[in-house]
Amino acid sequence: MLTTIEKIVFVALALVSAGFTVHGFKLIIDSIRKGRPAPELKNVPASLLNAGVKVLFQQTIFKARKALSAIHMGLFFGLITYAFVNLFDVLEGLVPGFDLVYGGAHIPNAPTGLINAFNLIADVMSMFLLVAITVFLIRRFIVKDKALDYRENILLNPKVKAGGQQIDSLIVGAFVIMHVIAHLMSQSYRLTNGAYPFMPIASFLNSIFGTSETGVHVAWWISIGWVMFIIPYLSRSKHTHFFMAPVTLGLAKQNPRGQLDPAIPLKVIEGQKFDPGAKFIHDLSWKRALDAYACVQCNRCQDVCPMNFAEGAPLSPSALEVNKRYLLKEATFGSHPDRLLLPLTETVISAEAVWSCTTCHACVSICPVGNEPMADIVDIRRRMIVDGAELDSGVQNALQSLATNGNWMSKGKRLRGRWAKEMEFPVKNATEEPVEHLWFVGDTASFDERVIPNTKMVARIFQQGGLDFGIMYQNESNAGNDVRRVGEEGLFEQLVEQNMQAFGKAQFKQIVTTDPHSFNTLKNEYPQFGGKFEVKHYTMTLLKLFEEGKLTVKNKLSNYKVTFHDPCYLGRYNGGFTAPRKLLEMLGVEFVEMPRNCENSFCCGAGGGQIWMGKVAPGERPAENRIKEALTTFGESTNEKTQLFIVTCPKDMVMYSDAVKTTGNEGKIEVRDIIQLVAEAVGVEEPVVAEAVAA
Amino acid sequence: MNIVVAIKHIPSIADDLPVKGNNVDFDSVDFVLNEFDEQSIEQAVLVKEAVGGTVTVVGVDVIGELDNVLHLALAKGADKAVKITGDDPAADSHQQAKWLAEAIKGLSPNIVFAGVQASNDLDGQIGPMIAAYLDMPYIGGVSSVEVSDHTATVNKEFAGGFGAKYSVSLPMVVGVQAASKPPRYAPISKVRQVAQMATIEKVAPSGGVSSGLSFKKMAPPVVTGHAEMIGGSSKEVAAKIVELLKSKGLA
Incomplete structure (x- = not known):
């Protein structure tokens, strides 16, 4: 032609x-x-092919x-x-x-x-x-x-x-x-x-x-x-997305979601010494740069980020990605390679935004191209900590207490098991006698006066179900999940060592924990430190006790209308969606699901060290937003049934009880741990204590 | 500038204090760094960062676990660590002050920092006693220190929010209430690195003194009353309060 x-x-x-x-x-x-080595990928052709199929059917965008x-x-x-x-x-x-x-x-x-x-x-x-x-x-x-x-x-x-x-x-x-x-x-x-x-x-x-x-x-x-x-x-626009999206998806993280990449690459490169975490863009792994080219700023991550709504904190995972791409572009295509030598906190994400991430994983889970903006944030925190950046006073106090006391609440080690000593039956010390289930209680459940009644109830239900269990008393230290996510890798390692020593003294078949955060790191990160255990969340253990007939529902709780909040570290991170829902079904409550549930659950705002923060961003807090969501889900109150917001995480108990008060919804909705409902249905009550007489 | 910090390793009061005989049961209590000493270490490092010099941290190793504390101080910016092998958890303030003073003498200090008090030294004797042994002036309740040449300018706090600025010629002993900036955080990776590399100088305790006091009896505090939270609707709460007042013959 x-x-x-x-x-x-x-x-x-x-x-x-x-x-x-x-x-x-x-x-x-x-x-x-130019990026650092990333954790090694297995069977790359297969995962690229798999990604190709996903792209062909456009599976990942329909989330x-x-x-x-x-x-x-x-x-x-x-x-x-x-x-x-x-x-x-x-x-x-x-x-x-x-x-x-x-x-x-x-x-x-x-x-x-x-x-x-x-x-x-x-x-x-x-x-x-x-x-x-x-x-x-x-x-x-x-x-x-x-x-x-x-x-x-x-x-x-x-x-x-x-x-x-x-x-x-x-x-x-x-x-x-x-x-x-x-x-x-x-x-x-x-x-x-x-x-x-x-x-x-x-x-x-x-x-x-x-x-x-x-x-x-x-x-x-x-x-x-x-x-x-x-x-x-x-190749010079955000439309690198066309080519890089399938590649990024194909090279996406293969390790469990709940396992952070190491602070220093495991791969040794001759003549190269790496500092932990990231200060400059090329301190990030090469995959984090790939993320930037795959991102087309659809901003779905921003939609689901608990810190990006109303006036909240200045955090947007997608802004992080686009800033990274522009930084690289200005250095490669443009004339500003000098900007690569500026700290990331000046070029891609503000320090304030770095410290407002809850590490809830919502941005990573929703991302259609498999990007991990959260990983960048943790790496930036890691380096800031090592470089001695000024920390939020609350975070610093928590870390200091964790270093000296093994808990973030500035409590003496010996007080950890005090609640157990107050029980009406002896709670075994797993470091002294063999038990089948080693119950890793966690800080909040061990020390927080508001949560201890629930902790005691878990012990009673375990006892009722004939579970052979024990706790480690003062030998337990904080598991370190949030310490690691706040970026204090050295302290995390110290806590892991302390717990590994304690586990070494104990004889047990599996670990059960009341805390989803401990659950996550024990299950996904301790294996890298030699701690290969079977780890269960208490909802899973409870469900098993019911299924084996060791616990039976005596009273159906049809007088309650309940909704359930999936904790990030149980749900999105570890797929623990079914056990709590099955339990609620057995208990006979009327169950309604909030619009944001399971994989799309909305973070309470406490994770990744946020619960330690002295300074909080202005405006509506995530937990308040969530309580409103629950109330909207319940619709017009009929006054026939008590409306309950069910949690399975000690931190949630604290966060949401506060949020109900601060939103002025007392009397309309009540926050309860699932164990309280189990106790009521099974017919286990708190022992009657003779009322103290005022002196 | 030779900057010296005298620190104290003390029983933690985060736990209930266990009692054995007529003293604390030192075997079943954790020891921690006195929190005012955290402030004085920070203040010492700030002075060093401002005018140069070396910071030496000195403490009595009462239970054999002082190394951890010294490593932390080194990670925060101290240059040298000295431990006095006292090995006596019951060593009182008089005794510790003497041992500390003897160890500090040899360091020819220009300025000595000590926490203004400790939970087992509420009357804050250690600082003044060290000053007396070293024949130096002492100023306590200090919330900031600036050093130039042979003079230190310090802010001292008084009750009711009052404060005063003093100019003191060196050498001197400062009782630190608070550093001019909050103590920095030492990342554990750095503390561990220091722990592997640092050498801690050991000094035998020298000079015995006695306060002339002895314990007659020690017991946990007796609970004399408690608060009771009254739950329920406002009407129920009001009714209960009325009932309580009546039962006590107050209404």
Whole structure:
């Protein structure tokens, strides 16, 4: 179709375009390779293939925003189809006689059926593409969906603030529209024999504009010319997403969610000494740089972040990713390699935002491309701690107490088992006599006066169910889950050593814990320190006791209407969704599910060291937001049933009891640990203590 | 500038204090660094950061576990650690002050910091006694120290929110109430690193003194009353209060 001169021009332009593209991706890959080693991945081809399948079926985006995800799917399939469309367009231009209209009628022995099918798909997909891209452009530029924006107080690269992503979106949006229209026009101008049923849209255009040899040429050049411009441009825009998203998903973390990557890479590199955590961008592992290129700022992470709502803290996981990409881009494509030597807290995320993360994992779980912004945050904290950054006074007090007392509450070690000594029956010391279940109680359940009645009730129910259990009394130290997530890796290791010593003294078959945070680190992180135990959360142990008939429901609790809050470290981190729900079902309560449940549960705001913070961000707190959600779920109170907010984490007991008070909802909703309901249903009561007489 | 910090390892009062015979049962209590000493270590390091010099931390090793505390001080910026092998948990303030003073003498200090008091030295004797043994001026209740040449400018706190600024010529002993900045956090990785590398100088205790006092009896405090939380609706609470007042003949 093309003239010889056109062909020469095309080849020349194609070479230039390819040159810029290769150069762009080389720079990207170089910038990724500058990162530190990441934990080793197993069977990479299989996981890439698996990711490919997920991408093909667009599985990971449907976790949220279903309608927009469907549009994304249209865009995705449209672009995939257009990759072939463009290939054939080029062939039509270069190979004389190669022409797919009318089923390839001019080509000898052409597979007409196949060509017809392809033409039909391409024609229909063109429409899909145009609709999808128009919806996205309307969403961004006319409706101005707030979800695509960042709040004022969030640190942003100046170029992002100046609308860098808007320009990217506009250019790529305009490209898609003009490219598709040009292609359709070039096809329609070719339809010299009138309508062709397998190209309904092109046929329709043909009925208006007719055929034109010049038209074919002009439209072809617009269509393909755009492609030659846009492909190298993609490597310089947020649309690296197209190429990097499947790769990132394929190379996503394989270790358990609840196992943080080490503070210093395990892989030893000759002549390189690593400090713990990250101060500069290349202190992060190469995968964290890859994250930045895969992220297209859909901001789903921001939607689910418990610290990103109302006036909250200045945290947005997606802003972190876009800032990282701009930092790398300015260093590689731009003229600012010097900015790589600025601390991350000045370039990608503010120190205040770093310290407001609850490590709830919602951003990581929701991310369609498998990014882990939370991992960056923990690494930045790690380095800040080692560098002696000024810490929040509450965090510092907690860490100091953890270092000296093994708990964050500034209580003496010997007081840990005091609640057990007050029991009406002896609680075994697992470090002195063998037990089947070693109960790892945790700090809050051991020391907090508000929670101790529940702790004692757990002991009574275990006793009632004939469970052979014991605790470690003063030998137990904080398990270190939140210490590690606050970034104090050295203290975490010290706590692990202390607990491992204690476990060494004890004889037991499995560990049961009342605290989801302890549960997580004992289950997922202690194995790396040689602590390979079977670890259960108490809801799992309770369920087993019921299923084995060792506990039986005597009183059905039909007078309660309850909802259940999934603790992050039991649910999202470790998939412990079913045991608490099954228990509630057995107890006979009326159960209603909050909109944000299981994998999408909303953090109480206490994790990752937040419960220690002396300074709290202004505005509504996550726990308050959650209590309101529960009340909305219950709907209009009928006053017939008591409305309960059920928790299975000692920290939740504290956080939500406070939130009920601060939101002024006392009397409407009551926070209870599931053990309180179990006790009521099983018929175990607190022993009657003779009332103390005031002196 | 030779900066010396005299510290005390004391029984933790985070636990209930167990009693044995007529003293604390030292075997079943954890020992911790006196919290005012944390402040004085910080103040010493701040002075060093401002004017240069070395910080030497000195303490009596009463139960053989002082190394941990000294490592922490080194991780926070002290340069040298000295422990006096007293090995007597019952050593009183008089005795410890004497031992500390004897050890400090040899360090020819320009300024000595000590916590203004401790939970087992509420009358804050250690600082003044060290000053007396060293024949130096003492100023206590201090909340900030600035050093220039041969003079220290200190803020001393008084009751009722009053304070005064003093200029004192060195050498001197300072009883620290609070450092001018909150004590820094020493990351455990650093503490552990220090623990592996640092050498702690051991000094035998020298000079015996007696306070002239002896314990007659020690007992846990007797609970003399308690608060009772009254639950229920406001009407029920009111009724209970009325009932209580009546039962005590107050209404």
